[in-house]
Amino acid sequence: MELGEKIAQARKNKGLTQEQLAELTKVTGRTIQRIESGASEPRTFTLKVIAEALDTSFEQLNSTSATGDIRVNIKPDTDEQRHFLQLLTLSCFSYILIPVFHFLIPLLIFKRSKDRDASTIKIARRIIRTQIYWVVATNIFFLLCLGYNLISAVYFKREFLISYLVPFFVTYLFNAGLLFWQMLEISKADLDEKRPN
DSSP, X not given: OOHHHHHHHHHHHTTOOHHHHHHHXXXXXXXXXXHHHTSSOOOHHHHHHHHHHTTSOHHHHHBOSTTOOBOSOOOOOHHHHHXXXXXXXXXXXXXXXXXXXXXXXXXXXXXXXXXXXXXXXXXXXXXXXXXXXXXXXXXXXXXXXXXXXXXXXXXXXXXXXXOTHHHHHHHHHHHHHHHHHHHHHHHHOOTTTTSOO
């Protein structure tokens, strides 16, 4: 019996619809439908969640025959997870156009994403959190420059003031470097090792 057939049979034995199973496993109904029809192979993490929801073991679902041969073609879809994280990081470059609220764009992409494993979620949250910290740090930097300029002009009658282009370029170039570094880290990351068991 194929994997999709086993999942469908176990789901029916438990009296669940595809939508109910999707709700229990936190994946989309379309994903359950594609797995059961054999149109797609689930990632290891997804298969473990499905097995848990159906009160069966991962090994029982994963075996291909009564002799207990284990499927070897079910592998975590790390390329898809890596692509998602890279897209999320690229969306952070929206800070060039929307400097204060740009982190809402990757946040929206993150909230709309489905079927993500724990390691991907953790990395995605870190990326978004870093952008929020950048917004706060940039605003503090601008306020410090403003404070210095006000004190210099009012109390010390200095004509030399810090140009606001200095903090602008420093913070913007720093964030660009940070995002490129994150892209490099994502491309090198071994997402398989970070998956929960």
